[in-house]
Each structure stands twice: as C-alpha cells, then as structure tokens.
Amino acid sequence: MTKTTSINNRRYLGNKYKLLPFIKSVIDSECQEVNIVVDIFAGTGAVASAFQDKQLVTNDIMYSNYISNFAWFSSRRFNRKKIASIIDKYNSMDIQEDNYMTENFSDTYFSYADCSKIGFIREDIEKKYANKEINERERALLITSLLYAMDKIAKTCGHYDAYRKDVEFDAHIELLIPEASMTNNKKNKCYNTDSNELASKITADLVYIDPPYNSRQYCDAYHLLENVARWEKPDVYGVARKMDRTALKSKYCTKSATEAFEDLIKKLRCKYIVLSYNNMAKKGNDRSNAKISDNDIFRILSEKGVVKVFAENYKAFTTGKSDIEDNKERLFLCICD
C-alpha cells in the first residue's frame, strides 16, 4: 500500500505548525463568530489547516506554495484511487533519461538518477493534465507529492541556498499520497498573488498575517521547489543553480517592509487581524534583523482598532513594548473598529 503524507511533513522557514495550539487558543477565546479565515502569507498552509471547519482563503506569492495550498484546501473533487495508482507507478519506475533536471541539477541537491526521475515525473504530470487524465486538483496533489518527496531527500539543510558536498546521496525519491480532505468548504479559495494586491479584493472575519521577518527572501531559499512547481524550465545560474527570481521578491524582506505593512493593514476589511511577527531586531545578525519595529506595528495596528499582544504561554500583556521584547513568538491581535 502506498504510504501517505500530511501537510506538516516538510521543512519550511517560519512554519507555524508547532505554534498552532497557541494561535488557535488565542483566536478561539478572543474572536467571536469567525466564519471566513484568510491566511494571506500562507506558506505551507499550516495555519489554514487549523481552521478547516471554516471558509478558507489562502494566498502566497510563491507558486509552489499556492499549488500545495490548492491541493490541501480546494473543494474540487479528486479520485484517491487514481492518485494512489499513479504514485505507485512512479515509485516503481527506473528512469535513466536526460532531461531539464539532469542537465541543470545532476549531483547537486540530488543524484543524476533522482534528477532524471524528478524531471520525468514532473513532465508526465503536465502530459496527464493536458490529456485530461487528471483534473486541476489531481495535478496539484501530484505536484505537491513530488515537492514533498524532493524536500525529504535534498542534500540541503532544508533550503536551497547551497547543497551539501560532504554527504552521500543515500535516500531516493519516493512519492507519498497527500492526505487531503474530500470535504473542504465549497467556497474555499486559493490565490497566488502579492498580499497587498489581494487585500483590497477580499472581505473576511479574520485575516492571519505571517510575513517574512527579515531580509531572507523565500524565493531564494526555495528556488528549486518553485522551479519544479512552475516547470517553465528557465536558465539557472551560479553554484546554487538559481533561476531569475525578480518577480518573486518580497517587499517585506526590504527597507520598504513597514510601508508595505501599513498599506496592507489599511486595505484590509475584516473584524480581526492576527499577526505573527518575530522580534529578532537588534539581536541577531543583519540578515536576521526584523524589518518592522514593534513601535511601528503598534502604531499601524492601533489606527485600525484595539490591539492586544499574546506570548506563547497565552498571556495577554498589560503594557506595550517592553514586556514583549523577550518573547520570540508573539501574536498581535487587532479588534478592528
């Protein structure tokens, strides 16, 4: 029997899976009548997954995250037996062809044999979709399965800024069936756009905001998963074999982060805003320094409504800034006017 995989079975910077009990407990006790939840910087979709009983909207600037979110949260029907049989077939195949993956990534993050298989499978998914053998959700489920399988064996520390030269290729690509729900809310929607573009187009009860905190661009860290998800076969450069990522750069990783955040908050139409923001400012090195100060977060959110801050032990802070400085994981809740 083909093994299965769940939403959390991958490595992702800033993944909030472990914080779900904290996030959920704050929302459940502080927010009333929440029916529509937007996860506007959804990443893996971990936070959205904790609200699957609600109507969900997910969004991420990276296509690789969009496609996984669509696999997990779309209400489009899929045939699980068909997915299992395609995955079984892929797993039993021995592929030795030259393709985009072998030509560009052999013996970097993956061996020649795994590159060959990844390239073959990704091309085959597109063929099956073009021939109408699989629908949009089934395509998303197969791509998600491939991305999760790649993540399991990549010779990296979890991101693709560099590959590890000191270790053997001992694991080989094995696809698992994503355990996606067949009963998702019919009105769920998944977007692949800039958060600030989307903000003025949606209304919701609660918007969860989890932007990047520092100058580290997600498109740099996950360029290879993005490349395989998009499958446009671009030229790649340098030792890390990255494609051109200009269109994927996030303002939240730059000097304009505060401006972008203010614009986003002004545009949102909802009852509650919940923000996760790490406070590494002035503690780590330059690259890990938070781009938006606590003062600015308070100022911007306060213009929208009443602001409360919670730390991981679910304790509301009485005062502002000084109390929260020593807490790495904080949640800002804004009850909008």
Ligand SMILES: C[S@@+](CC[C@H](N)C(=O)[O-])C[C@H]1O[C@@H](n2cnc3c(N)ncnc32)[C@H](O)[C@@H]1O
């Ligand atoms: C901290 S991570 C979110 C992690 C997520 N909550 C999880 O649990 O997996 C931030 C995400 O925001 C996305 N992102 C960055 N800038 C964006 C923008 N302007 N619009 C939409 N998504 C953006 C990144 O691709 C990344 O996946």
